[in-house]
Amino acid sequence: MASCSVEDVLAKAERDEAEKLKGITVNKELDLEFDPGNLLAFDKNRIDTREFKDGKREDFLRSLARDNTQLLINEIWKLPTERVEEVIVAKLPEPTTLLPREKPAPKPKPPTKWEQFAKLKGIQKKKKTNLVWDEVHKEWKRRWGYKRAKDDTKEWLIEVPEKADPNEDQFAKKNKAKKERVARNEYNRLKNIARAQKIKVPGMGLAPTPKQSKAELAQAVNIAKISTASVGKFQDNLPKEKKPKNTGKRRKFQPLIGDFSSEKQKQLDLLKVMDSKKPRLDITKAVNKQMREEDMEARQKNKKDFGKKGQRGKMSGKGKGKAGGKGKGQGPKGKGRKPQMKQGKR
Secondary structure (H helix, E strand, O other), X not given: OHHHHHHHHHHHHHHHHHHHOOOOOOOOOOOOEEEOOOOEEEOOOOOOHHHHHOOOHHHHHHHHHHHHHHHHHHHHOOOOEEEEOOEEEEOOOOOOOOOOOOOOOOOOOOOOHHHHHHHHHOOOOOOOOOEEEXXXXXXXXXXXXXXXXXXXXXXXXXXXXXXXXXXXXXXHHHHHHHHHHHHHHHHHHHHHHHHHOOOOOOOOOOOOOOOOOHHHHHHHHHHHHOOXXXXXXXXXXXXXXXXXXXXXXXXXXXXXXXXXHHHHHHHHHHHHHHHOOOOOOOHHHHHHHHHHHHHHHHHHHHHHHHHHHHHHHHOOOOOHHHOOOOOOOOOOOOOOOOOOXXXXXX
């Protein structure tokens, strides 16, 4: 029994070694169709159903995937290559298979004010390295940001200009100027976003008006409250503060991958509505619509009747007393009284 187990172990080791050292040549009855641009390979060969239905299904699929991947790699290395940073890279051609997108292609970002100016003046952007040599500390430092080279705010000695006040704090002046530059850059960034969204932007803070109204002050308070990292979630309300109106509602989207039971129930409900013979109606909405239509018809009819009565009243010499019927003040022979005339100047 021991000899059999040793032979089995050796046979398994040989099979594993042969699996690792498979050749790069793979024989197929039908050649595969390749799309190197998308790294795709289409295998149209017939699948052996016996091997697939047997207990070795996983081994069959693994072997099939390995062979097709090997053929795709062989096709890639037939393309022209180049060396990039000591690495051999193959130049992929343009893809030929059109793959569908889940969402539309992103629109190009609108140019900022500086990009428009640079394009108008023909200014080309030059790529700069992130590290520069600092002569003071004799080491390579960052060009921008924290611990950058030539940081004038970290100097221990500053020369006072001739026309400046000797008692003025030059260090505080430089720190203030730096904060103003940061705030101005942030404001310009927000202006670019507003210009891209076609939104009118007022001046700094509230719109410049002689006297701020109550609504504008409430809007300023609301903006200041939601300008925190938690978007105003942990901000306390002021005494007698009312909730802002018309702030908008955020759209909620269902996750793409998650609970499939809710999605299944939604689809079933939709199928029930489509299969139902009686359409789903909002009775209240239908009754209100019918009542509005009836009111409109009654108003139009009243307008027409009122116009006809007005025209009758303007017609002269056509009164009820002139008719041959019996009326008020008429005799037995049907002769009526003379019509009364308005007394005027003779």
